[in-house]
Amino acid sequence: MIIFFIEVKDLPESWKDVFHRFNKKATSSRRAILEVFEEKGQHLSAEDVYEHLRAKKKKVGIATVYRNLDLLLRMGILRKVNFGDGREHYEMIRRAARFHHHLICTRCGQVVDCEEMTQEEEEFLQHLRKELEQRQGFVIHSYHIYFYGLCPRCR
Amino acid sequence: MIIFFIEVKDLPESWKDVFHRFNKKATSSRRAILEVFEEKGQHLSAEDVYEHLRAKKKKVGIATVYRNLDLLLRMGILRKVNFGDGREHYEMIRRAARFHHHLICTRCGQVVDCEEMTQEEEEFLQHLRKELEQRQGFVIHSYHIYFYGLCPRCR
DNA sequence: ACCTCAATGAAAAATATTATCATTTTCCAT
DNA sequence: ATGGAAAATGATAATATTTTTCATTGAGGT
Ligand SMILES: [Mn+2]
Ligand SMILES: [Mn+2]
Ligand SMILES: [Zn+2]
Ligand SMILES: [Zn+2]
Secondary structure, three states: OHHHHHHHHHOOOOHHHHHHHOOOOOOHHHHHHHHHHHHHOOOEEHHHHHHHHHHOOOOOOHHHHHHHHHHHHHOOOEEEEEOOOOOEEEEEOOOOOOOOEEEEEOOOOOEEEEOOOOHHHHHHHHHHHHHHHHHHOOEEEEEEEEEEEEOOOOO | OHHHHHHHHHOOOOHHHHHHHOOOOOOHHHHHHHHHHHHHOOOEEHHHHHHHHHHOOOOOOHHHHHHHHHHHHHOOOEEEEEOOOOOEEEEEOOOOOOOOEEEEEOOOOOEEEEOOOOHHHHHHHHHHHHHHHHHHOOEEEEEEEEEEEEOOOOO
16 A cells, blocks of 8 residues: 555656756755646746746745756756747747747737647758758757737737 | 039938838937948847947947837847847848848857748748638738757867 | 755846936927 | 927936855755
8 A cells, every 4th residue: 555655656756767867856846846837837937937836835946946947948858938028938848749839929928839730841840950950060959930920919 | 513422421321211201210329220230240139239339439328229229120120039148139131131040059159040041941931821820810920940959069 | 864965045146128317319390 | 500399318227037156955875
C-alpha cells in the first residue's frame, strides 16, 4: 500500500529526471513554476507566474521566478515570446502539442495561437530553413512566425 | 539658378509631405532621426539612435527619440523588431528594399537579415496569411519570421 | 544525519521606457 | 514677414522590468 502511494505520487514528476540530467536541483520553486505553466497555460510573463504562485499560496521570490524562467528557457522546456507589450512572455514547449505561431492584434494586444499547420506548410518551412542554413552558415534550431493585424472586434 | 537650387535642396525631403499627410510637424528632430536610419542602417535601439545623433552634434532628448520612434512606427515608416536582448530595435521599411526576415544567433546575439525570398516562398506566405485571416477572422497587415540558431563562429 | 554547494529571498541596483510640465518651435493665418 | 495657437521638445521625475548582491536555506550525495 505504501509503495503504491509513493509510486503514484512520484510518477508525474519526471521533471526530476530532467533537472537531474541538467545537473540542476529539482527544487520546490521550480516544480511549482512548471505546475503553473501546466495549469494556467501559455504566454505568461514573470509577473504572471509570480501572481499565479501567490494565488496558490506558494511563496516564491520574484527574482527566483526570473532566474528559473531563464533556466527553463536554456533547458528547452520553455520558449520566450514577445508580443511588443514591453515584457517577455513564456510558454511551454510540449513535444505533444503542435508547434505554433502567433497572431497579434496591434490594437488591443490580443494574441491567438495558430496551431494547425498543413503538411505543405511544414515542408515549406523545413525547406526555407535548410536554405538559410546553407546560405548563412548558421545551424537553425527553431523559428517563430508572428502575424500582426486586427482581431475581429478591432477591425 | 535660384529656383534650381531650391529644387535640389527640397527634393529629397518628401518626408515633409509624409508628415504633413499625417498632420504631424516636420521638425528637425524627426528629420535627424530619419537621417540616422538612412545613414546608419538597421536594427537601431532608442539608445543607438540617441548616440548617433550626439555623434552628429545634433542634440535631441532621449524622450523625443522614444516619442518619435513610436510615431514613425505608427506612420508605417519604421518597424519594431525584437531580438530578445531586452530592448526594442527599429528598422526602416523601404518600399525599395525587399521585405526580410531575421536570423539570430542565440549565443552571441548576432543578427542577420534574410532578404532573398523566392517566388515560391512569397506565394506560400500569402497563402498562409489568407488562411489565417479566414480561420481567425483577423485582418493581417504584416508578419515577421525569426529564425534562431548558432552563427558560423558560435556553432 | 551531515556537509557542501546550488538555490533562494529580500532588497538594492541597473535598464528601459513613459509621463510631466515649463519652454521652444512649427506652421498657418494674417 | 509677423503673430499666435498648438504641437513638439528637453529635462527630469516616475514607472516598469529585469538583474545583481549577499546572507540564509535546502537539495541531494555521502
Ligand atoms: Mn502560444
Ligand atoms: Mn533587418
Ligand atoms: Zn483587437
Ligand atoms: Zn554567434
